[in-house]
Amino acid sequence: MLRPARTCCLQIDRVSQMALLEFTDRGIYCRRADVYIDPWKPVDRALITHGHADHARPGHGAYLSTEAAAPVIRLRLGDIALQTVQFGETRTINGVSVSFHPAGHIPGSAQIRIEYKGEVWVVSGDYKVTPDNLSETFEPVRCNAFISECTFGLPVFKWRPQVDVLSDINSWWRDNAADGRTSVLGAYSLGKAQRLLAGIDDGIGPIFTHGAVENTNAVLRSQGLSLPQTTQVTDEQQKKDYAGALVIAPPGALGSNWMRRFPKASTGFASGWMALRGVRRRRAVDRGFVLSDHCDWTELNEAIAATGAERIYVTHGYTEIFRRWLEERGYDARIVETEFRGDDLEEPAEGERTSA
Amino acid sequence: MRDFAELFTALDRTTKTTVKVAALSEFFKAASDDDKLWTIALLSHRRPRRTVNTTMLREWAAEAAGIPLWLFEEAYPVVGDLAETIALVLPEHGDAKDVSLSEWINLIVGLSSVEEDERKQAVTNAWRRLDRVECFLFNKLITGGFRVGVSQKLMSRALSKATGIDEAVIAHRLMGDWTPQNTTYDDLILSGDVNDDHSRPYPFCLAYAVEDDVDALGEPADWLAERKWDGIRGQVIVRNGEVFVWSRGEELVTDRFPEFHALAELLPDGTVLDGEILPWRDGRPMDFQSLQTRIGRKTVGKKLLKDAPVILMAYDVMEDRGVDIREIPFETRRARLEEIVADAAAPVLHLSPMLEFDDWQSLSAEREQSRAHASEGLMLKRRSSVYHTGRRKGDWFKWKVDPMTVDAVMIYAQRGHGRRANLYTDFTFAVWKDGELVPFTKAYSGLTDAEFNEITNWVRRNTLERFGPVRRVTPVLVFEIAFEGIQNSKRHKSGIALRFPRMRRWRRDKPADEAGTIEELFGFLEANAG
Numbered sequence: 001m002l003r004p005a006r007t008c009c010l011q012i013d014r015v016s017q018m019a020l021l022e023f024t025d026r027g028i029y030c031r032r033a034d035v036y037i038d039p040w041k042p043v044d045r046a047l048i049t050h051g052h053a054d055h056a057r058p059g060h061g062a063y064l065s066t067e068a069a070a071p072v073i074r075l076r077l078g079d080i081a082l083q084t085v086q087f088g089e090t091r092t093i094n095g096v097s098v099s100f101h102p103a104g105h106i107p108g109s110a111q112i113r114i115e116y117k118g119e120v121w122v123v124s125g126d127y128k129v130t131p132d133n134l135s136e137t138f139e140p141v142r143c144n145a146f147i148s149e150c151t152f153g154l155p156v157f158k159w160r161p162q163v164d165v166l167s168d169i170n171s172w173w174r175d176n177a178a179d180g181r182t183s184v185l186g187a188y189s190l191g192k193a194q195r196l197l198a199g200i201d202d203g204i205g206p207i208f209t210h211g212a213v214e215n216t217n218a219v220l221r222s223q224g225l226s227l228p229q230t231t232q233v234t235d236e237q238q239k240k241d242y243a244g245a246l247v248i249a250p251p252g253a254l255g256s257n258w259m260r261r262f263p264k265a266s267t268g269f270a271s272g273w274m275a276l277r278g279v280r281r282r283r284a285v286d287r288g289f290v291l292s293d294h295c296d297w298t299e300l301n302e303a304i305a306a307t308g309a310e311r312i313y314v315t316h317g318y319t320e321i322f323r324r325w326l327e328e329r330g331y332d333a334r335i336v337e338t339e340f341r342g343d344d345l346e347e348p349a350e351g352e353r354t355s356a
Numbered sequence: 357m358r359d360f361a362e363l364f365t366a367l368d369r370t371t372k373t374t375v376k377v378a379a380l381s382e383f384f385k386a387a388s389d390d391d392k393l394w395t396i397a398l399l400s401h402r403r404p405r406r407t408v409n410t411t412m413l414r415e416w417a418a419e420a421a422g423i424p425l426w427l428f429e430e431a432y433p434v435v436g437d438l439a440e441t442i443a444l445v446l447p448e449h450g451d452a453k454d455v456s457l458s459e460w461i462n463l464i465v466g467l468s469s470v471e472e473d474e475r476k477q478a479v480t481n482a483w484r485r486l487d488r489v490e491c492f493l494f495n496k497l498i499t500g501g502f503r504v505g506v507s508q509k510l511m512s513r514a515l516s517k518a519t520g521i522d523e524a525v526i527a528h529r530l531m532g533d534w535t536p537q538n539t540t541y542d543d544l545i546l547s548g549d550v551n552d553d554h555s556r557p558y559p560f561c562l563a564y565a566v567e568d569d570v571d572a573l574g575e576p577a578d579w580l581a582e583r584k585w586d587g588i589r590g591q592v593i594v595r596n597g598e599v600f601v602w603s604r605g606e607e608l609v610t611d612r613f614p615e616f617h618a619l620a621e622l623l624p625d626g627t628v629l630d631g632e633i634l635p636w637r638d639g640r641p642m643d644f645q646s647l648q649t650r651i652g653r654k655t656v657g658k659k660l661l662k663d664a665p666v667i668l669m670a671y672d673v674m675e676d677r678g679v680d681i682r683e684i685p686f687e688t689r690r691a692r693l694e695e696i697v698a699d700a701a702a703p704v705l706h707l708s709p710m711l712e713f714d715d716w717q718s719l720s721a722e723r724e725q726s727r728a729h730a731s732e733g734l735m736l737k738r739r740s741s742v743y744h745t746g747r748r749k750g751d752w753f754k755w756k757v758d759p760m761t762v763d764a765v766m767i768y769a770q771r772g773h774g775r776r777a778n779l780y781t782d783f784t785f786a787v788w789k790d791g792e793l794v795p796f797t798k799a800y801s802g803l804t805d806a807e808f809n810e811i812t813n814w815v816r817r818n819t820l821e822r823f824g825p826v827r828r829v830t831p832v833l834v835f836e837i838a839f840e841g842i843q844n845s846k847r848h849k850s851g852i853a854l855r856f857p858r859m860r861r862w863r864r865d866k867p868a869d870e871a872g873t874i875e876e877l878f879g880f881l882e883a884n885a886g
Binding site: 154155156157158275276277278279281282284286287318321324325328 | 368369370371421423424426427428430431434435436437440441444445448773774775776777778779805
């Protein structure tokens with residue numbers, strides 16, 4: 001059955017009936033191809049940028065993602081009708097060309113390019129331009145209209161090089177290990193956790209993982225990603241086994257009873273939000289490591305410029321502020337509201353909800 | 357100031373007091389005397405005089421960062437701290453030669469006498485020479501308000517560890533009217549030349565709340581009870597024929613309370629009293645709001661003195677004829693206090709009455725009467741207790757009456773600052789009046805972080821209107837608001853003002869139309885008038 005796309009009057013501009021992509025209460029919609037991109041309500045056909053819970057939702061009739069993103073999407077959504085494409089491969093749907101291009105956010109994550117009669121739109125999904133030695137490196141895609149997230153779209157967000165942050169994490173772990181403490185590092189279980197695993201010095205001590213992280217590790221390893229050896233935390237282990245170890249767990253686990261098994265622990269959290277002292281203090285962890293799977297202010301501006309797009313739709317983040325900034329720089333900039341995020345900071349925005 | 361930045365980072369990273377004390381005492385062992393003195397000052401909320409206003413700082417920072425001012429202003433509430441916002445927007449620097457904390461402070465202090473251009477030059481130069489943490493601290497030196505979770509108690513302990521001087525002695529030396537400009541580290545901490553400073557107060561003895569059962573305090577005969585007055589805790593000092601009045605916040609407020617100046621003649625030299633400053637008329641305390649009008653003014657005119665006269669409700673004596681008597685039992689100090697108050701025969705000096713009781717039950721009944729006496733509960737003090745430095749468990753307890761409560765509807769929400777930046781934590785509440793919601797109070801505290809997170813998400817999706825930082829929200833969420841006092845108020849549209857309002861719980865079970873009414877609030881007002 002064809003579900004009519006009810007357009008949301010506030011969010012849609014006058015020409016949207018003609019536009020290649022429109023913004024509906026189910027998500028971003030291509031009427032001509034009759035597909036949605038990362039829709040948040042059940043639809044017949046969904047193109048999925050990546051497996052994070054706020055992008056890949058259950059209940060759609062058919063899914064299309066990159067082959068690299070598919071195993072994790074299956075892990076999370078179960079038995080779904082999922083087809084895959086390679087990065088750069090073009091599919092034609094009702095005369096519309098659809099292709100997926102590396103977004104650099106997490107392994108398998110894509111920007112989705114939509115072309116019809118020479119007009120090109122790109123939906124960024126979540127993206128990060130700097131390579132992290134794990135995800136497929138971001139590729140700029142030229143387009144007429146670019147739908148860009150702007151999670152960290154304020155000039156207060158400027159990342160230090162990954163190698164420096166990893167070196168901080170290594171020193172923290174090393175110091176803790178020397179004192180017999182366990183280092184428990186909070187990181188989203190899909191993406192950030194593996195990026196940390198791939199980057200840290202695994203010679204410092206044993207590495208344990210929370211079940212949610214280990215499940216994802218297993219899937220990514222089976223895809224051929226190289227991660228250091230990890231052991232899932234179970235009731236089999238004894239407290240002494242954790243002395244000097246690094247434990248990677250989803251943020252939600254850090255404040256929970258699950259932590260009781262680590263009697264002498266130092267806690268850390270790796271996220272772009274750790275750039276803000278207020279957020280850091282609210283997290284109540286011993287150390288905040290500023291490591292994000294999104295662009296910082298400078299990267300965001302450079303990435304947008306590199307698309308050559310004259311029209312920019314901003315979503316996910318400080319949209320009102322970022323839109324005004326882009327407009328002052330000469331872009332035709334507009335806001336796309338999404339259902340689950342407002343116009344400002346939301347901590348779990350990076351990646352996924354913390355329940356995992 | 358690399359060493360100071362390292363100290364700050366170490367303090368900021370931990371909530372464990374042992375780690376903080378260790379970091380502080382290491383710093384106090386290694387730093388120069390000037391830096392030590394300034395660090396003590398900063399951590400006890402003494403800061404250099406402000407020489408650059410924040411409007412200028414914002415403009416210069418936006419310019420130095422190459423962003424429009426409006427963008428800076430938008431980023432500020434997200435970060436929740438001006439000094440930090442500046443440090444974050446500026447390009448990262450910090451390979452220059454280290455300049456000490458006190459040298460930077462001297463530079464800032466020196467800016468008061470130069471032209472704006474030169475001021476800007478100096479500040480932006482500094483920004484270029486400092487790394488991110490140092491830059492943040494430098495801005496904090498200008499804007500003030502260090503919060504790194506170091507209490508006076510912690511600092512005293514660290515100084516004690518670093519110097520070998522007793523902790524209580526250090527705590528006393530840290531009190532009073534010193535600034536890094538009028539003393540030295542040697543004078544203040546090492547030799548503790550207290551005699552130089554006649555105004556120096558004693559650290560206040562603080563009480564814990566009675567947690568569960570008052571029976572747990574043991575034999576009633578071991579305890580003395582009096583009312584818990586709801587004014588400003590004050591310490592009145594008479595030394596060398598002069599009067600000094602200190603507030604609990606360690607502020608010298610002598611000039612604000614001219615009523616007490618006569619005590620210089622009436623109390624023996626070398627007397628220090630602890631008590632509550634209360635607005636007083638016709639033999640009973642006036643409402644707290646009258647005192648509010650006094651607190652805000654540096655100088656008080658005749659009208660104010662007449663409208664809101666104050667007394668000292670004295671309840672302890674720490675110094676008698678120049679002798680520190682904090683170590684003698686409370687019972688004995690109390691007897692001496694009674695003599696002192698009687699001898700002085702000063703109309704502004706009252707003695708906090710002792711409440712007779714034989715058992716906890718009868719005292720509990722007395723506690724229920726607190727509001728009728730314009731007090732917020734009872735104070736219980738062990739007869740044998742010394743006058744402790746700061747908060748010590750076991751000897752002094754406050755036993756407050758249960759707060760008044762009303763269920764109210766949230767109608768406006770605003771984001772918090774600092775640790776709560778970006779969370780909607782500051783709410784305005786309304787109750788029903790003739791079928792309409794009238795705002796009557798704001799409240800900021802009482803909920804868990806998880807609840808604030810949830811409400812923040814809710815606010816984003818239920819905003820009806822925006823007024824700058826304030827959002828009008830769909831009036832459906834109901835909260836139980838607890839408060840300690842209620843008064844008539846001409847300044848508030850609702851006609852009432854609350855004392856210490858906070859959210860006691862989120863009434864998810866209650867629809868908005870079942871929230872409280874204005875009549876309910878006026879009912880409290882009448883009940884307390886007795």
